[in-house]
Amino acid sequence: MTVLVVATGNPGKLKEMQAHLAGLDWALALKPDALEIEETGATFAENAYLKASHVAKATGAWAIADDSGLEVDALDGAPGVYSARYGNTDADRIERLLNELGNELNREARFRCVVAIARPDGTIALEAEGVCPGRILHSPRGNGGFGYDPIFYVLAQRLTFAEMSGEQKRVLSHRGRAFQALLPQLKTLSAG
Numbered sequence: 001m002t003v004l005v006v007a008t009g010n011p012g013k014l015k016e017m018q019a020h021l022a023g024l025d026w027a028l029a030l031k032p033d034a035l036e037i038e039e040t041g042a043t044f045a046e047n048a049y050l051k052a053s054h055v056a057k058a059t060g061a062w063a064i065a066d067d068s069g070l071e072v073d074a075l076d077g078a079p080g081v082y083s084a085r086y087g088n089t090d091a092d093r094i095e096r097l098l099n100e101l102g103n104e105l106n107r108e109a110r111f112r113c114v115v116a117i118a119r120p121d122g123t124i125a126l127e128a129e130g131v132c133p134g135r136i137l138h139s140p141r142g143n144g145g146f147g148y149d150p151i152f153y154v155l156a157q158r159l160t161f162a163e164m165s166g167e168q169k170r171v172l173s174h175r176g177r178a179f180q181a182l183l184p185q186l187k188t189l190s191a192g
């Protein structure tokens, strides 16, 4: 089996990415802790390429990276690509977002995720994007997931991401949708 390095330092993301990649013809490996990549891109796609490419070249193996974040309409798309850098902890990031939104009536938002796979030479072999629309609650709800999950409410389910089971989030989420688009291409790649 060919090795695929999962290029993330975020444990919440890692768990979800491993679940999406389970049962495929790839031997998953973890990114070396010491390997840190500066996310200098202006878009999710640029940052996903940067991370996948850098880790592939550094390890000499195939690598998969995810760049994702929350876009809030009333904040002109913020925090967007800065979602991870909006605060030091998940609680800080949530508090800052809720403070900035205040009593704003327009709570429309969406999570966006770009997944990219790089060959061992760092060139990008595959990419896919997924989006999940929702609303920002006034206070957190639920204990599951990670990041902004407790304040991200999905209308159709009447649940926040943090109130959903792992399986529900896997099907509906921005990451789930990106992987649904990526997996058929990934299967062709591993078969070839």
Ligand code: ITT
Pocket (backbone or CB within 6 Å): 007, 008, 009, 010, 013, 039, 051, 066, 067, 068, 069, 070, 083, 084, 093, 111, 145, 146, 147, 148, 149, 161, 173, 175
């Ligand atoms: P890596 O770059 O090492 O993968 P990161 O946390 O820095 O980890 P990003 O730069 O892609 O990853 O930032 C994404 C941030 O967006 C993440 O830290 C969360 O705060 C948020 N986020 C992304 N997906 C999320 C999800 O499914 N649920 C909640 N928050 C999410």
